[in-house]
Amino acid sequence: MSQVPLATDHRPDQIPEPRKSLRGHPWLTLFSVAIGVMMVALDATIVAVANPAIQKDLGASLADVQWITNGYLLALAVALITAGKLGDRFGHRQTFLIGITGFALTSGLIGLSSSVAMVIVLRVFQGLFGALLQPAALGLLRATFPAEKLNTAIGIWGAVIGASTAAGPIIGGLLVEHVNWQSVFFINVPVGAIALALGLVILKDLRAEKAPKSFDVPGIALLSAAMFCLIWGLIKAPAWHWSSFGTWAFVGGSVLLFAVFALWESRSREPLIPLGLFRSVPLSAGTVLMVLMAFAFMGGLFFVTFYLQNVHGMSPVSSGVHLLPLTAMMIVASPVAGALITRFGPRIPLVGGMLFTAVAMIGMSRLTADSGTAATSLWFALLGLGLAPVMVGATEVIVGNAPLELSGVAGGLQQAAMQVGGSLGTAVLGAVMAARVDNQLPSRWAAAGLPKLPPAQAAQASDAVAVGVAPVPPHAPVQLATTITRVGHETFVSGMGLSFTVAAVVAAVAAVVAFFTKRGANADAAGGSVHI
Template identity: 75%
Template sequence: MTSSTTVADSAPEPPITEAPKGLRGHPWLTLLTVALGVTMVALDGTIVAIANPAIQKDLGASLADVQWITNGYLLALAVALITAGKLGDRFGHRQTFLIGVIGFAISSAAIGFSGEVSLVVVFRVLQGLCGALLMPAALGLLRATFPAEKLNMAIGIWGAVIGASTAAGPIVGGLLVEHVNWQSVFFINAPVGVLALVLGLLLLVDHRAEKAPRSFDLPGIVLLSGAMFCLIWALINAADWHWTDQRTLLFLGLSVVCFVAFVFWESRTREPLLPLSMFRSVALSAGTVLMVLMAFGFMGGLFFVTFYLQNVHGLSPVDSGLRLLPLTAMMIVASPLAGALITKFGPRMPLVTSMVITAVSMFGLSRLDVNSGALEMSIWFALLGLGLGPVMVGATEVIVGNAPIQHAGVAGGLQQAAMQVGGSLGTAVLGAIMAGRVDNTLPQKWADAGLPPMPEGAESKASDAVEVGIAPITKSTPPEIAGKITAVAHDTFVSGMGLAFTVAAVVSVVAALVASFTKRGENADAAGGSVHI
């Protein structure tokens, strides 16, 4: 039986060769370049949701088709991240990043020119695969380019870019769809991609670790990809299938089997895809779990906030995005500041404090009601951004910094995969909590409002509408009855959202405990490798 060499047992890495003088290889210009690529991927995670109704109408797509536009991207991104990180470790992060940028820009333009929804889905999958290539490579380039004392600040700015791009998606998407067309949502990636490519060719220096593996763990790739696919697929469909449905249980069971088989194989192969020795670092393991828990609350909670703003408060997509500006602004401000604090004091206390702040903001958001004003929402959104920004930075530093330099790409993929799994898990679990609360309380609230009983078979459709804050009324519903139904629907939705945010707050408290096991990256100064231009 063979296993990969542990970090503790390995010989000290030779120092990385000094990067060429001048603009090429300059750390801050490297950050600017990779930030452009990361912006495309993060923006596309939320911007497309605004364009989906227009795509559905223009291309005559079904609801299932529209769901695949989002799910295809998410699945490809989540499944390929760790493997893509391994490709960067093997062939160099500069090449992997540039290929990802080119592919992402081309597939984005292809979507804009597509006249059939099937082509949109195919190119969205290609987008996800290319995004998986460039995201871990971006972290690998930062890890290898920045000196240890400045790495946290760089990751802080990198995290601010991701947070701002994710939160800005609804605003940008709303403006483009409203004033241009849905195709412009994808075309916007082309000039950004061209700029990132030009800067990458001119400025990036390729860093490759001397101990990078020379072969590929194909069985590991197949097993991990299968495990991730089955897990994300089950989480995506859990709301429609329900958690006790045989299909949900089947895919969850297949995911467990694949994960177990993956661990068994990785412990025995000479050059594993994901060296299990990495997880002997308690800090790295804690950082990975922390990233999952952070994304659970962030992505799951943001999912309901958009419905709350648009369907309960009646705001347009653009106005909803503007209402979230305090969240975006605080993430932009807090992330670089967190990088400086983590550099000075280490990640433990900033991360614990930030997750406590996140928990407080989640509890505050759970108190929102139908009549909550902009000021009250802004306070809790700003506090949420203040808590989330440092966690995204700190958890990333803990994962990447505690991994050996030859596995920097894999560590970057692990960080992003943890975020994707956490976001999918949060959306699925909190969605199930919302559905359960609606099913339990809607009939009673309906009766208490003196509304006539719903026709047979209409309860399920009414619950589905209320779960996203929509009142189940038609044009023929009398105004007085419509007003009562709307009040009941919004009150029921807010009740479910409050419970979901309460659960997210409890998860944030657990995350604060997990954060206490983190520490500064053990390998921050062990950057071994060589530089290639």
Template identity: 85%
Template sequence: MTQAPVVTDKASDRIPAPRKSLRGHPWLTLFSVAIGVMMVALDGTIVAIANPAIQKDLGASLADVQWITNGYLLALAVSLITAGKLGDRFGHRQTFLIGIAGFALTSGLIGLSDGVTMVIVLRVFQGLFGALLQPAALGLLRATFPAEKLNTAIGIWGAVIGASTAAGPIIGGLLVEHVNWESVFFINVPVGVLALVLGLVILKDMRAENAAKSFDIPGIALLSGAMFCLIWGLIKAPAWGWGDAATLGFLGGAVALFLLFALWETRSREPLIPLGIFRSVPLSAGVVLMVLMAFAFMGGLFFVTFYLQNVHGMSPVSAGVHLLPLTAMMIVSSPVAGALITKFGPRIPLVGGMVFTTVAMIGMANLTADSGTAATSVWFALLGLGLAPVMVGATEVIVGNAPLELSGVAGGLQQSAMQVGGSLGTAVLGAVMAAKVDDLLPRNWAAAGLPELPPGQAAQASDAVAVGVAPIGKGVPGQLVPVITRVAHQTFVSGMALAFTVAAIVAAVAAVVAVFTKRGENAASGGGVHI
């Protein structure tokens, strides 16, 4: 049967039932979009491992290498909601396929680049194409799966993202070490081709009949400008200083543009984001919960990599292996979380997940420079157990409480909340770490009987210790090396403990916010689907 379903209030009537044909089959649709999303999630962490090799091979400056990451993140964060709107308007299948093709093409071109400027430009385009396919993936799942199976699908989708994100450092380390840095980008080409072929064969174009027919250009410009100012301000705040005029200017500009955007949206005939959707307390709670979860998780995980590599002296591959308890628990518990949320609703799993996350953060705040693999594995596993229901449940709460014709925008909101939360967590916890190191290092240095450092060297030493590196310069006597190393690592761990304590407080607040979530009100009601 290929006729459009009759519009009723039942999700089983509104959403096409599973068919024997390949096109539009729910579980095959999930498999198809998971391959594409896996490529983007993997790219989010795999490139960081290649940055030192890119810097050396292309003769890039530190600022150039930072732009390789920042250009991608900015393009992604700025365009996610607009990309979701494109999917709502033109169909999520089309935007997903364009995103896949563009992401794979730009990846291949980056591998062929012979200059860092071209790498940066192509990374920006990579971010734009990545923004196209991520909200589209959620929109396709929302339109394809019956309401009673959507949580399970999102659970599997979340497990793929978690596994791909955590596998990035391992795969990236192996490729850089045994092949070259270009292979980190070339690997996306065959994966992209596979995802594109599967998408052409399996994905079915489904769009809400009452989707907007025009674009809110001023709204897009205001929101994009606001997101750019916010993310750029957060990225640069650690280098500029939180009280610097440039930092305050960008963050203040973001607030002003967000206010102008909200004012414009109330007057636009077909707004980019109808502000009425935020009257849904569960949807708003889901967005806030996603921001707070990403703040605690991504901000905290930022220090874990330095702890494993610089304090414990692990290689990137070894550090990735030590994070496997986190990955494995997310893979296992994400589908289980989806099933539990389907049966009991999202509130209890979400509250429980953030409580587990809080406990894990407190546990990691008590790690020492000598903590072994057993101790870290316990807290990593508990963190994965806590994050899985939040990734699944908050996504369902946001997408499920939005009207079907705004499922792409809702998917963009979910992804934007993660980007903002992750950037905010990294910036704020980084500032907490730096402040603690600046305060503690001179005292620990003096207590160890080390010679006082001149002001310039003291500042450089603080910068090194803030990432777990012992500031051992040329000509340092051999007998002082272990003393300096011990002081540096102890100071770093103290700063990390404070950062994780702040993350634990944020996670605890998120547990309270999770109380206000509930199952999607629009998961089983609303407009029809045009096929």
């Protein structure tokens, strides 16, 4: 299959050499953008720990608390590709600095909020500013680093994201427990100020000669609407159920809007996403791979927190500590993966990484309610080892196979693929868990000699067990409570095992997709043709 015309005709002497001054220095650029991206990645998980305290302090309902998270995720997912296009048009330095400033400002205002409505509104703005940051960071790395060091840089960038995401529950738990929930947001203010100061001094505005000069406004509107319908449908699917009209109305609406978007893009003079970009088989494979990886990883990890906290009775901080083998392995393995991909190309590390991920998922599917720390740590570490090369390699494949003038769009595409994959994995595996619990709980309940529950109570019991909570009634005798707890936890673990098995199959499919990846077509001209 033919590829779109890429920047492969640039001469090697056009590749920017590492700069000796502070401004535009590749490694200092990496350090600067890593601090900003760390703030966004940390925020993706740190807020979940603060939600109960916010609910209590502001008198929020369950729906309000869900919107604190969903509003942020929706804004982030919807705006990523458009934000990348803004960076391609106006410069990634500018969009990065605006993103940093806005993210830190909204964080501080959330900490000062006295109503849950204000928190939700500001979280939406926080998601929009966060969307500016991530594609801009990749665009800056793509334009700054020479080809032979780009993968190593992306490896370090991936390690920062992995470490920050996993550290969220630990840091959030400590802050909520020892300070207050507002401190979870206030911490972004000094971090953002440091990132802004470094960015003003270090980041250099490098733009491609063929940078876009106009905006595809109808394309932006269509893509934003399509992404909103898809992500919203996936977020609400567990509550609405997959058989409901609402779920399929949003999912079906997103498919229709994506089709209209594709038709419009094929006729637009300067499209938001040139469809010819996807004629590159490696880029398309990298995008699909990112979706499948996020499906298996985020969908599977969704149940791990319930398993540790509700089955094993750990606090959020303690459960975060138990995930450290996963975090540590990603931190160590990501830069190593970048070096291996630079030397051997992405195909072998990506295939191997997804196979390791599949094996880890199979191992986690065999966990029981009584599994100890040694067993969980082994599989968490193997999962980190498998994910590291995929995070690095798939990112390089997507960004490296796009022309320099579309590096922001490619960065947005990479992040959007992760958001879609994570939302899809959480929704689908959540449905798998619910179906297994609904199927097994009644028979296990009866086999344990427990009294039959009325339909309404049985439904409530299934909902509780689906997140690892034993539906023990108040003031239940010790023996009855013990039996209900055993049945509930065993049923949950059975559902978790099936969910991890599905995730393992998805990871194996991703390993096949990885065979179609190759080194970025622009990797030999990583700097492309730029002007300052």
